Amino acid sequence: MRYMRIVGGLVLALAATAASAHAHLKKAVPADGAVLSSPPASVVLSFSEPATLTACWLQKGDGPKEKITGLATTPEQQISVQVPKLEAGSYVLSWRVVGDDGHVLPGQIHFTVSAQH
Amino acid sequence: MADILSVVLWALSFVLQLQAAGVVFFAAAFGPALTISLASVRSLARITAIAAFFVAAAHYFLDAARMAGDLSGVFDSSLQDLAWKSSTGGAFSVRELGLLLIIAGTQTSSVRLTADRFFKASTALSPGLWLKRLSSRGFTIAGVSGAVLVAASFTLTGHTSTSGWRWLLAPLLLAHLLIVAFWFGSLGPLYVVTLRESRERTARVVALFSAAAFWLVPLILLAGVAMAVLLLPSVAALWQPWGEIVIAKGGLFAVLLALAAFNKWRFGPALGNGDLSAGRTFRHMVIAEYALIVVVLCATAVMTTFFSPE
Numbered sequence: 001m002r003y004m005r006i007v008g009g010l011v012l013a014l015a016a017t018a019a020s021a022h023a024h025l026k027k028a029v030p031a032d033g034a035v036l037s038s039p040p041a042s043v044v045l046s047f048s049e050p051a052t053l054t055a056c057w058l059q060k061g062d063g064p065k066e067k068i069t070g071l072a073t074t075p076e077q078q079i080s081v082q083v084p085k086l087e088a089g090s091y092v093l094s095w096r097v098v099g100d101d102g103h104v105l106p107g108q109i110h111f112t113v114s115a116q117h
Numbered sequence: 118m119a120d121i122l123s124v125v126l127w128a129l130s131f132v133l134q135l136q137a138a139g140v141v142f143f144a145a146a147f148g149p150a151l152t153i154s155l156a157s158v159r160s161l162a163r164i165t166a167i168a169a170f171f172v173a174a175a176h177y178f179l180d181a182a183r184m185a186g187d188l189s190g191v192f193d194s195s196l197q198d199l200a201w202k203s204s205t206g207g208a209f210s211v212r213e214l215g216l217l218l219i220i221a222g223t224q225t226s227s228v229r230l231t232a233d234r235f236f237k238a239s240t241a242l243s244p245g246l247w248l249k250r251l252s253s254r255g256f257t258i259a260g261v262s263g264a265v266l267v268a269a270s271f272t273l274t275g276h277t278s279t280s281g282w283r284w285l286l287a288p289l290l291l292a293h294l295l296i297v298a299f300w301f302g303s304l305g306p307l308y309v310v311t312l313r314e315s316r317e318r319t320a321r322v323v324a325l326f327s328a329a330a331f332w333l334v335p336l337i338l339l340a341g342v343a344m345a346v347l348l349l350p351s352v353a354a355l356w357q358p359w360g361e362i363v364i365a366k367g368g369l370f371a372v373l374l375a376l377a378a379f380n381k382w383r384f385g386p387a388l389g390n391g392d393l394s395a396g397r398t399f400r401h402m403v404i405a406e407y408a409l410i411v412v413v414l415c416a417t418a419v420m421t422t423f424f425s426p427e
Contacts, residue, residue, distance in 0.1 A: 024425065049279070054184035054196060073195070096186050102205035102274040103425070104183040 023051035023099030025107050032109040039086035039113045043093050050075035051097040058083055059092045088115035119182035126176040128418035132411055133169035137162055137219050138264035139302010145261050150322050154313040158306040163223040170216040177209045208273040215266030222260025268294040275421055282347045293340035296333045304407045311396050320389030327381040338370060359424040362416050369413050376406050
């Protein structure tokens with residue numbers, strides 16, 4: 001019984017300290033779902049580990065996805081994406097990143113630019 | 118489209134790689150006990166390794182398409198360069214080298230034929246016999262080295278390669294994959310053996326395999342659970358997609374163990390006793406085991422492509 005407790009404790013300790021190894025989005029500015037009074041000049045994506053942005057698109061409403069070019073080619077934990085001048089409307093910024101572990105991960109955020117500006 | 122194609126190729130490549138490696142392990146372990154089926158077993162390893170080589174290459178080149186989000190990425194040299202310089206490129210190189218070694222290591226039958234042609238009067242001291250013995254050992258070493266490289270290539274990329282627990286995860290993953298390959302890769306040869314070899318020889322090979330599997334297969338579960346504990350950030354993460362697939366794999370593994378137990382304690386001994394229907398039932402069970410392991414490998418391919426332990 002005592003032995004089982006020791007093993008159980010070790011398992012829980014390992015589980016609690018295990019580091020998750022993947023480039024997942026930790027924070028975005030503007031945040032997902034944000035409503036902005038003025039259009040952003042860029043979107044800043046913060047990942048859990050350095051990642052390389054390999055593709056990025058911006059879509060307004062139900063319109064076509066516009067590819068964003070001129071992306072940084074080096075791995076960064078915080079990636080700034082320059083966006084064109086935005087009109088009022090709802091937008092989806094979607095991307096693909098490659099993490100240190102070689103995994104390709106897609107992601108997206110939604111934000112709205114209000115008509116007040 | 119690129120994602121779907123990539124995961125289909127990855128699942129197929131995963132199945133082929135582990136089968137090629139496993140057939141080599143089977144031939145190395147039980148080859149001396151085989152007669153007329155050995156050439157077929159080696160051919161199975163060679164053909165599977167050739168197929169795995171090309172499917173793995175196609176999957177690798179599609180990685181750039183996944184990065185770009187569409188198939189045009191395959192032709193983007195900067196993305197291909199990024200893939201080559203990433204851990205994916207390193208794993209791909211080691212994998213393809215391993216598959217080439219398996220292909221080379223299963224060429225013994227052609228070497229044997231050449232030796233027979235040039236040294237027809239084979240005696241105990243004839244050069245032909247020595248050439249055959251030396252080549253047989255050399256080819257076995259090449260094939261087994263290739264199979265180990267194929268399994269090791271999986272430790273160079275993915276979740277385990279960047280974790281702080283890498284020193285523990287890499288050997289656990291290697292052990293997990295080597296034993297899975299041995300089990301999975303032995304099923305095809307066992308099917309062939311029951312069809313071609315004599316009853317006594319078949320019963321002996323099945324008994325030898327069952328004895329090895331009895332000790333090795335539980336280690337698959339132990340290594341798998343240890344890896345899940347190290348990779349999952351919390352118990353709650355078990356209810357996320359990655360954790361759910363791990364649980365599903367565990368359930369399928371339990372069914373597989375039940376099938377394997379039936380083969381060891383029921384149908385294996387019946388084969389030795391000359392039960393004619395046992396051979397057919399044993400083959401059906403082998404097919405069921407094979408199909409279930411393919412399902413587990415496909416689930417793993419989906420898990421490692423689309424989800425992470427978060």
